[in-house]
Amino acid sequence: MxxxxxxxxxxxxxxxxxxxxxxxxxxxxxxxxxxxxxxxxxxxxxxxxxxxxxxxxxxxxxxxxxQQQPIFFHGDAFFCGFYLNEIILRLCPLEENLDLTFSQYALCLAELQHLAERNQDGQFLKQILRQFEHALLQDLGYPIDFNFDAHQNPISAARQYQFHLNEGFLVETKMTNSALTGELILSMHDYIPDREFDAQQLQCLTKLYRQMLTALLGERPLKSRQLWIQHRQIQN
Missing domain, CATH: 2.40.50.140 (Nucleic acid-binding proteins)
Structure with a gap:
């Protein structure tokens, strides 16, 4: 340059x-x-x-x-911003344009300024985070096929699945905390790009994206997540 x-x-x-x-x-x-x-x-x-x-x-x-007047985040908005920055620092490669992620990051910061008045039930914050993670994982080359499992069999609403980062959805015979129901996975069929996720889709992506990001981040945990948990424990 x-x-x-x-x-x-x-x-x-x-x-x-x-x-x-x-x-x-x-x-x-x-x-x-x-x-x-x-x-x-x-x-x-x-x-x-x-x-x-x-x-x-x-x-x-x-x-x-x-470029503009200072923005100050407090409480959950601060920890959410810290999380976004840490994810970018840890996962984004150097000098590689990530259009979707950059646009979503800027949108997240704008929405976090209204978190206090719009997050009474916690859904607004989940929406902000899942939209950012959705864009990031697409930019990083991890789009998800919600129609078929890793063996190209159609996802069944009646079955349980475990997601593996480099394979996809695999049938899980035992119900575990990390397993996803086929019904939840199939809820993504109704998702319209650039729209908000509905409650069922948020439930699916909250569990799925946490698993994916944990696999990508490796053994070193996120400091922002640890501090956020401590903050919530103090509040409660």
Missing amino acids: RNQLLHGYLIHHRKYREKSHIVHLFTQEYGRVDGILRQTPPPQFQPIQIQASGKSELKNFSKLEI
């Missing part, structure tokens, strides 16, 4: 030498981009414009501009 103008968000940063920071950005043009910023990093969850130069994986960032 040479004086490449980027538009995006700060995902994470850490101190680097006396007056510099290593920053991780999520950008509209190149997905995740890492580099060195020789000034105070911008706030998270806030659109920025910045210039990037360099041939290595660690770019030189300059000419930072913050």
